[in-house]
Amino acid sequence: MGRLNVRKFSHSLDVRYVTEADFRDIAALCAGNPLYYKYYGSPAPAAEDIRADLEALPPGKSKRDKYYLSAYGPDGRLTAVLDLVVGYPDAETAWIGFFMLDAGLQGRGLGSRIISELLEALTGYGFRRAALGVVSGNPQAEAFWLKNGFSFYGAPRMDRSPVIRTMERVLNPPDKVYTHHFDIGGSHMNEYLDIKPEVREALEAGAPVVALESTILSHGMPWPENLDFAAKVEEVVRAEGAVPATMAIMGGKLKVGLSEADLEVMCRAEGVGKVSRRDVPVYIASGRNGATTVATTMLIANMAGVRVFATGGIGGVHRHGEDTMDISADLQELAHTSVAVVCAGAKQILDIGRTLEYLETMGVPVIGVGTDEFPAFYCRRSGDYAAKDEAEIAAILKAKWALGMDGGVLIANPIAEADGLDFDYMEGIINVALEAADAAGVHGKDITPFLLAKVKELTGGESFETNVQLALNNARCAARIAAALCELKKAE
Numbered sequence: 001m002g003r004l005n006v007r008k009f010s011h012s013l014d015v016r017y018v019t020e021a022d023f024r025d026i027a028a029l030c031a032g033n034p035l036y037y038k039y040y041g042s043p044a045p046a047a048e049d050i051r052a053d054l055e056a057l058p059p060g061k062s063k064r065d066k067y068y069l070s071a072y073g074p075d076g077r078l079t080a081v082l083d084l085v086v087g088y089p090d091a092e093t094a095w096i097g098f099f100m101l102d103a104g105l106q107g108r109g110l111g112s113r114i115i116s117e118l119l120e121a122l123t124g125y126g127f128r129r130a131a132l133g134v135v136s137g138n139p140q141a142e143a144f145w146l147k148n149g150f151s152f153y154g155a156p157r158m159d160r161s162p163v164i165r166t167m168e169r170v171l172n173p174p175d176k177v178y179t180h181h182f183d184i185g186g187s188h189m190n191e192y193l194d195i196k197p198e199v200r201e202a203l204e205a206g207a208p209v210v211a212l213e214s215t216i217l218s219h220g221m222p223w224p225e226n227l228d229f230a231a232k233v234e235e236v237v238r239a240e241g242a243v244p245a246t247m248a249i250m251g252g253k254l255k256v257g258l259s260e261a262d263l264e265v266m267c268r269a270e271g272v273g274k275v276s277r278r279d280v281p282v283y284i285a286s287g288r289n290g291a292t293t294v295a296t297t298m299l300i301a302n303m304a305g306v307r308v309f310a311t312g313g314i315g316g317v318h319r320h321g322e323d324t325m326d327i328s329a330d331l332q333e334l335a336h337t338s339v340a341v342v343c344a345g346a347k348q349i350l351d352i353g354r355t356l357e358y359l360e361t362m363g364v365p366v367i368g369v370g371t372d373e374f375p376a377f378y379c380r381r382s383g384d385y386a387a388k389d390e391a392e393i394a395a396i397l398k399a400k401w402a403l404g405m406d407g408g409v410l411i412a413n414p415i416a417e418a419d420g421l422d423f424d425y426m427e428g429i430i431n432v433a434l435e436a437a438d439a440a441g442v443h444g445k446d447i448t449p450f451l452l453a454k455v456k457e458l459t460g461g462e463s464f465e466t467n468v469q470l471a472l473n474n475a476r477c478a479a480r481i482a483a484a485l486c487e488l489k490k491a492e
Contacts, residue, residue, distance in 0.1 A: 004086065006069055008121045010114060013071040013079055022070050023050040025078040032103040035489075039135040040162060058088050058095070071114065079105060080114055092128040093168075099132075107205035115148050123171040130171060136163040137402030139489060143203050143305030147195065151303070163404045192284055195304055196257025199245045203305050206489060208242035208482035211301035211309035211339070214258075216471060217246075218269040218291035219449050220312070221464070227267040229468055233475045237310075240479030245306055247297045249275055249283045249290040256304045266291060274449070276329045294341065295333035298408065302337045307397065307485065309341050310478035312471045314410065316346040316355030327358065334408040335362035340397050342369075342411040342478040344470040359410060365400070367393055369413040369477055390477065394484035413477045415470040429458045 009015045018026065030037070030044040037044050045053065054068045067084040083098035101111040119130055132150070134141045150167040195203075202209050212233060217226045234244040245257040248266055255262065266272060266289070275283050275290035277299060283290040292300065294311050301309050315328025328350075334341065346355045359366055369390060393411060400409065433454035437443075442450045456464045 003064070004067065004121075004125060006067060008124070009069070009082075010071060010117045012117075013073060013114070015069055015071045015082075018050075018054060018068045018070050018081070020051075022078070023047040026050050026070065026081050029078055029081060029100060029102055033100055035140065036100065036138075039138040039141075053083065053098070056097075058085060058097075061085055061088055078102065079110070082114075082118070084118075086127070089131070092126075094122050094127045094130050096130060096132040107201070109201070109204060111144065112148055112204070119169065119171060127171055129168050131166060131168040133164040133166050136165050136404035139305075139307065139401070140206060146303055146305040147200065147203055149191075149193070165404070192252070192254050193300075193303060194253040194255050196245065196255075196259070199243055199257040199304070199306075202243040206486060208240075208308070208479065208486045209245050209306045210237045210242045210475065210478045210482050211256075211297055211306045212237075212244055212246040212475065213294060213297040213309075213311050214246055214248040214266045214291040215274055215293050216312055217263070217266050218272045219274050220452060220467070221267075223267055223269070225464075225468075226269075227264060229471070230263045230267060232468075233310075233472055236472050236475045237479045240476060240483060242479035242482050244475075245301070245304070247292045247300045249280065249288075249292065249296075251289070252284050252287040254280075254284070254300045254303070256300060256306070265289065277333065278329070293330070294343075295329040298330075298333045298337045298339045298341065301339050307339060307401075308478050308482040309339050310471075310475040311341060311343050312467060312474065314341060314343050314346055314355075316350040316352070317358055331355070331358050331362065331364075334359065334364045334410055336406065337408050338401055338406050340393075340409045340411055340478075340481065342413055342474045342481065344415050344474060345412050362407075364408060364410055365396065366410045366412060367396065369393070369411060371412065371414045390480050391484055393481050394488055397481070397485055398488050411477070411481070413474050415466065416473060426455075429455055432458060 006015050006017065024047045027045060027047040027050060034044065055063075057063070057066055065086050065088065067082070067086070069082045069084065070078055071080040071082065073079045080101045081098065082096070085095040085097055087093070088095040099111075099115070101114070105111075122130060130150075132145065134145060145167050148169070150169045152165055152167055199209055201207075217230055220226075221229055230246070234246070237244040243257075246255075246263065246266075248255045248258055248262065250262060250265070258266065269291075271289060273279070273283065273288060273290045274293065275296050276293045277295045279290065280296060280299070282288075290296075294309075294314050297309055297311070301307075314334075315330040317327050317331075346352050356366065393409075397409060430451070433451045436454050437450050440450070452467075
């Protein structure tokens with residue numbers, strides 16, 4: 001392959017090779033992004049340092065493979081800088097060694113447009129992948145590249161400081177049928193991800209975003225009360241200064257944020273399935289509509305770069321799980337997916353003690369909000385765990401992910417005392433519901449909706465109102481944590 005025509009890298013910007021005349025402009029652009037260099041633990045380069053960047057090459061590559069480029073806008077202002085090495089680490093891959101956008105132009109979608117145009121050009125030249133490295137724990141960089149269809153792969157580079165994580169995106173020529181496998185945790189998800197513009201803009205601007213599940217709408221509440229709740233929970237999130245992003249699978253897309261029409265479809269629940277992690281490829285391929293569980297919501301949130309998620313209660317180890325092996329996929333997702341989940345504890349229908357033991361075994365931090373006990377969904381207590389406040393939680397999240405410790409955090413937020421139900425009373429109700437489920441032969445993914453419906457019936461609807469209040473309380477807490485996390489990032 002000969003040299004690439006860099007003019008084709010952008011439809012709207014003047015892309016050209018960096019020359020010495022550009023060094024001062026590049027140094028000024030870099031100095032305007034101090035947060036980037038803080039994660040590297042180094043100062044922004046001076047003009048005299050740019051030449052070294054221009055000459056730097058990975059092992060086995062020549063200057064012919066290197067494209068150190070500047071992009072200028074119509075006003076003649078330096079907009080972005082890009083360092084690209086083609087044929088690295090293999091012949092079918094283009095490596096993005098460096099990309100920086102003028103800080104004054106960030107949050108407007110320009111960076112994503114530049115990358116989209118670049119990837120379009122690389123695709124046209126026959127490259128199958130684009131890859132790059134990000135400093136572990138840099139949430140802005142991670143969110144940007146995840147939003148643009150890149151995913152983490154391979155083990156972090158622990159042999160250097162700071163720790164570098166590799167990301168890649170598979171490029172598919174537009175005239176070819178997508179034949180790659182669907183790797184739910186891998187690098188082939190971009191064409192399936194549909195982020196609502198409001199959510200995308202918030203992520204680009206570093207504003208707080210809170211993920212919300214849709215199973216509570218489609219399978220946890222009846223119509224039309226669920227539609228009213230959907231409006232209320234988004235209102236609660238907005239009142240705390242965050243942007244709500246309700247997740248769902250619709251028309252072969254992973255939806256991050258739903259329109260009013262989408263919410264109504266999910267709430268009417270006509271033909272809407274309950275989708276856990278294992279079901280995602282089926283619903284994507286078939287174009288069916290699916291409501292996302294805790295596990296699936298975490299999965300999609302992580303792809304989109306949303307770090308905080310509010311739900312009602314998590315799944316866990318079911319009672320008699322030592323015999324049935326009925327353990328929710330939520331627990332494995334918490335072990336591996338870097339999203340903080342705010343909940344009212346584990347659902348009281350579960351074996352809470354074994355659920356906490358499982359989480360401990362998988363290394364998932366469990367942190368309470370204003371409580372020294374792990375709450376039990378309808379109730380403020382279960383007799384099990386510990387607590388911290390919201391400000392500390394944001395600091396814990398930042399520290400965990402900055403250390404490269406992948407995986408989620410479970411944040412237990414007890415229902416307000418005025419809204420909670422008596423623990424012993426609810427235990428009696430749940431035991432009756434469990435006996436009814438056993439008699440009806442209900443098991444697997446159907447067991448939780450059955451038990452929740454039975455509990456509602458046995459409490460005369462009291463448990464439903466409690467469920468609504470705890471979910472709103474969790475959304476409020478999640479929004480505050482997301483806002484505090486954003487403030488910590490801004491203060492760096």
